[in-house]
Amino acid sequence: MNTTHDTVLATRELNAWYGSAQALFGVDLEVRAGEVIGLLGRNGAGKSTTFNAIMNLQVRTSGEIELTGRTLAKRSVDAIARLGVGWVPEDRRIFTNLTVRENLELARFACGDRDAVAVDDLVDSLPLLDKLIGRRGNQLSGGEQQLVAIARALISRPRLLLLDEPTEGLAPLIVEGIATAIQQLPEMFDVSILLAEQNLPFVTALTSRVYVLETGRVVHTGPTDVFAGDAELQDRYLSISIAS
Amino acid sequence: MNDLIAVLVAGVAQGVPVFVVASGLTLIYGVLHVLNFAHGSFFLIGALIVTTTLQGPSLGAFLGSILLAGVGVMAIGVLSEVLVFRPLYKAGSTVSFLGAFALFLALLGLATLVWGTNPRTVAYPSALDGSFSIGGARVGQYDLALVAVGVVIAAGLWLLLTKTSLGTRVRAVSHDRTMALALGIRAGQVSTIVFGIGAFLAGVAGALIAPVSSIDEGLALSSDYMLPAFIAIIVGGLGSVPGALIAAIALGILESLSFRIAPSLSGFSYYLVVAAFLMFRPQGLLGSAARSTAMAR
Ligand SMILES: Nc1ncnc2c1ncn2[C@@H]1O[C@H](COP(=O)(O)OP(=O)(O)OP(=O)(O)O)[C@@H](O)[C@H]1O
Ligand SMILES: [Mg+2]
Numbered sequence: 001m002n003t004t005h006d007t008v009l010a011t012r013e014l015n016a017w018y019g020s021a022q023a024l025f026g027v028d029l030e031v032r033a034g035e036v037i038g039l040l041g042r043n044g045a046g047k048s049t050t051f052n053a054i055m056n057l058q059v060r061t062s063g064e065i066e067l068t069g070r071t072l073a074k075r076s077v078d079a080i081a082r083l084g085v086g087w088v089p090e091d092r093r094i095f096t097n098l099t100v101r102e103n104l105e106l107a108r109f110a111c112g113d114r115d116a117v118a119v120d121d122l123v124d125s126l127p128l129l130d131k132l133i134g135r136r137g138n139q140l141s142g143g144e145q146q147l148v149a150i151a152r153a154l155i156s157r158p159r160l161l162l163l164d165e166p167t168e169g170l171a172p173l174i175v176e177g178i179a180t181a182i183q184q185l186p187e188m189f190d191v192s193i194l195l196a197e198q199n200l201p202f203v204t205a206l207t208s209r210v211y212v213l214e215t216g217r218v219v220h221t222g223p224t225d226v227f228a229g230d231a232e233l234q235d236r237y238l239s240i241s242i243a244s
Numbered sequence: 245m246n247d248l249i250a251v252l253v254a255g256v257a258q259g260v261p262v263f264v265v266a267s268g269l270t271l272i273y274g275v276l277h278v279l280n281f282a283h284g285s286f287f288l289i290g291a292l293i294v295t296t297t298l299q300g301p302s303l304g305a306f307l308g309s310i311l312l313a314g315v316g317v318m319a320i321g322v323l324s325e326v327l328v329f330r331p332l333y334k335a336g337s338t339v340s341f342l343g344a345f346a347l348f349l350a351l352l353g354l355a356t357l358v359w360g361t362n363p364r365t366v367a368y369p370s371a372l373d374g375s376f377s378i379g380g381a382r383v384g385q386y387d388l389a390l391v392a393v394g395v396v397i398a399a400g401l402w403l404l405l406t407k408t409s410l411g412t413r414v415r416a417v418s419h420d421r422t423m424a425l426a427l428g429i430r431a432g433q434v435s436t437i438v439f440g441i442g443a444f445l446a447g448v449a450g451a452l453i454a455p456v457s458s459i460d461e462g463l464a465l466s467s468d469y470m471l472p473a474f475i476a477i478i479v480g481g482l483g484s485v486p487g488a489l490i491a492a493i494a495l496g497i498l499e500s501l502s503f504r505i506a507p508s509l510s511g512f513s514y515y516l517v518v519a520a521f522l523m524f525r526p527q528g529l530l531g532s533a534a535r536s537t538a539m540a541r
Binding site: 076082089096098102111152153156 | 409413415416419
C-alpha cells in the first residue's frame, strides 16, 4: 500500500458483507499519527460497519486494512486489539458485573508488546474517572459509561481509537465534557482517533478532516471546516445541518 | 433439636459434592455457553481413579488420591475442550450440547473399558470413620469433613474469581465474550482453563463421594449427585457460582429434611423446586435476566 510513514490506519477498496448483503463498497480511509478524523453519515450509512470491518467482527471483508503498516485483514479480533486498535462500540458494552477498576484492569491484557497505562495514571489523566473507579459497571450513567469505555480502550496504549457515536443519547453538558476529554487524547496517549458521529458541531469541534458515508460508500472527504460550511453537502448526506 | 443438627449436617454434607460439581458446570456454562453433559463421566472417573490409586486407610493417602482424581480428570477436561468443544464452538450451543453428550457416552464407554462394570467401593479414611456427638446428635465425621471441604472450595473459588486477574477475565468473558476479545483477551485460552478447572472440580467431587457411595457407571447420571447438580445450576442461575453454592446446599438440606419428615417426598423434592423456579424465576436465584437477552442476540 502506498502510504506515508506516519499513516496509522489505511484501508483500500474495503468491502464488507453481512451474510450475503454487502454493506461497504470500496471504502478508502487514511488516518495519520495524532489526527482526529470524522466519519459521518446518516443512520445505516455504514459507520459502525466500517469499525466492524476493521475489528473483524460480524462482517466478512475484502480489501486491505493496515495499522501502522501491518495488515489487519483476516486477523482475529483479539489479535487486532493487541496490535493496537481500541474499539469503543456504540452501546459501550461496559462489563456490568465488574467494577470500573476491573473493567480497566482487564484491558491491560490487551497490550501486546506495548506497556499498559497504570490505572491510577489513567485516573490522573482523566480526573472525571476518580469518583467512578470503585463503582460497579451497572451503576453508571450513560455519560459515565462512555467515559469508562474510552478509558478502557486507552489502557493498552492503542495506536488507533475507534469511537462510535460517543455523544449518542447524552445531555449537552455531558457531551461537552466528553469533547474536552477526547480533545486531549491524541497528545496525552499518542493515539489517533476515527470518530463516527452524526453530531456535526461535535465533529466540527474535534476533527480536522471528515469522511462522509452514504449507503456504504465514501461520498465526500475533505477538511472539516469545508464540510461544516457547506449547507448543501450537509443536506445531502446528513439528517441535521448546522450551516445556514 | 438434636435431630435438627444431625439433619442439617447431613444435608450440607450431601450438598457439598453437588456444589463442587455444579460450580464447575456453571463456570463452564458461563464462559463457553455449553451445558457440559460430560460432567457426569468426569465425576464417575474421579471416583474410579480413587478406587485404583488409594493405598491404605490413612488420611494422607486419601487426600493424595483426591488430588490425583482432580488432576487426572482435569487433563481429560482440557483435552476435551481442545479436541471436542473448540472445533464446535462456532456451530452454536445446540451442536456443542450434542458434542457434550457424545463425549459423555464416549468417556462412559472408556471408563467401563478401563474399570469394568462391577460396582466398586472404597473404605473411609480411618481418621474420618466414625461419628461425633454434637449436643446429643450423632454426626458422621466424614460428613463434617465434607462440610469443611465445601467451605475451603467455596472460599478458593471466590478468591480465584474475585481476586485474581484470571478471575476478572473469566467474569468478563462470561459476561460479553465479544467485548472481551475486542479488548485483546485471549478468550479461547480462558475457555480451556475454565474447562480444566471445572473438570478438576468434577474429579474432586467424584473422589469425595467414593467412600460414601457404590461406584459404578450409574454415578454418571446419579440422582444423588449429578441430577441435583444440574438442578442446582438452573436454580442458582446459569453462570453463577454463588448461586450454585446456595442452591446445592439448600437442595441438600431440603432432601435431608424431607427424608426425615416426609420420606415419600424424598428424591422428589428437587423436582418440585426446579419446576417452581422454571415457572416463576427462570433466570434462577442469582442469574441475570440480562444474560438470557445477551444469549438471544
Ligand atoms: N448485524 C447486521 N446484520 C445485517 N445487516 C446489518 C447489521 N448491522 C448493520 N447492518 C446493515 O448495514 C448497513 C450499515 O449499518 P451501520 O450500522 O454500519 O450504519 P451506521 O452508519 O453505523 O448507522 P447508525 O448511525 O444508525 O449507527 C445498514 O443497512 C444496516 O441495516
Ligand atoms: Mg452505527
